[in-house]
Amino acid sequence: PITFPLGTVSIANTTNAAEPGTNGSMTVTLSAASGSNTVVSYSVAGTATSGTDYTALSGSVTIPAGQTTATISIPVIDDNATDPGETVIVILTAVTSGTAELSSTPANITATNTITDNEGNNAPTFTNTNAVDGSSAPAYTFSYAENSSTSTTLGTVSASDPEGNT
Numbered sequence: 001p002i003t004f005p006l007g008t009v010s011i012a013n014t015t016n017a018a019e020p021g022t023n024g025s026m027t028v029t030l031s032a033a034s035g036s037n038t039v040v041s042y043s044v045a046g047t048a049t050s051g052t053d054y055t056a057l058s059g060s061v062t063i064p065a066g067q068t069t070a071t072i073s074i075p076v077i078d079d080n081a082t083d084p085g086e087t088v089i090v091i092l093t094a095v096t097s098g099t100a101e102l103s104s105t106p107a108n109i110t111a112t113n114t115i116t117d118n119e120g121n122n123a124p125t126f127t128n129t130n131a132v133d134g135s136s137a138p139a140y141t142f143s144y145a146e147n148s149s150t151s152t153t154l155g156t157v158s159a160s161d162p163e164g165n166t
Contacts, residue, residue, distance in 0.1 A: 007032040008101040009040055009063075010108035011092055017054065017076040019118040024054075024074035026090055026111045030063045030100055038063040038098030042072075048086035048115050052079055057088075060096065074113050082119040087112050 008031040017024030024081040030038055041060045050056045063070040074088050092102050092109040102109050 007038070007068075008103050009038065009092060009095060009100050010103040010105075011042075011072075011090060011111045013111040013113050014071070016114045016116065017074050017088070018077035018116040019076055021076065023076055024088065024113040024115065026072040026074070026113060027126060028061050028063060028070045028072060028092070030068045033066050034063070034098050034100060035067050036065050036098055039096045040070075040092055040100075040102075040110050041094045041096050043091050043093050044088065045091065046087035046089040046112070048088050051077075053077055053083075053086055053115055054088060057090070063098075074115075076115055078118065080119065083117045085114045085116055087114050089113075 009028060010031075011026055011028050012025045014025040015022075028040055039060055042057075043059070044050065048054055052075055057072065057074070061070045061072050070088060089110065089112050092144050095101060109143050
């Protein structure tokens with residue numbers, strides 16, 4: 001029979017996710033190919049919420065016999081909420097099938113994927129125009145748009161001078 005060396009399993013973030021539709025990915029790597037499938041279990045942590053920010057992950061990944069890598073996909077969900085970058089952290093927990101072992105280096109069994117939000121805040125805009133009533137009083141407008149794709153004006157501020165002109 002053919003014998004394969006005992007391999008070491010590690011994980012690395014490959015592609016960060018981004019709303020609305022760029023899925024994230026992580027690569028699980030086996031240091032030497034095995035003659036049988038290598039199944040690795042993992043846990044998931046981070047600030048992103050499964051089912052709200054990304055589709056739930058299975059908790060295990062299989063590196064096929066004769067191969068040295070497998071991909072964990074992180075399917076992003078556009079939640080239409082303004083969020084800071086949220087993280088999905090995958091921690092390899094065990095080799096449940098095969099002859100490999102987890103890397104003994106903690107940094108090599110943990111990977112972090114950051115989901116970039118697409119509902120970012122816009123900077124406020126200010127405009128100064130002459131009043132429409134013919135006076136020389138300036139008219140100030142302040143606009144703030146929460147979502148850059150809709151540019152919705154949430155409020156307007158007006159100012160008046162000491163003579164009462166607005």
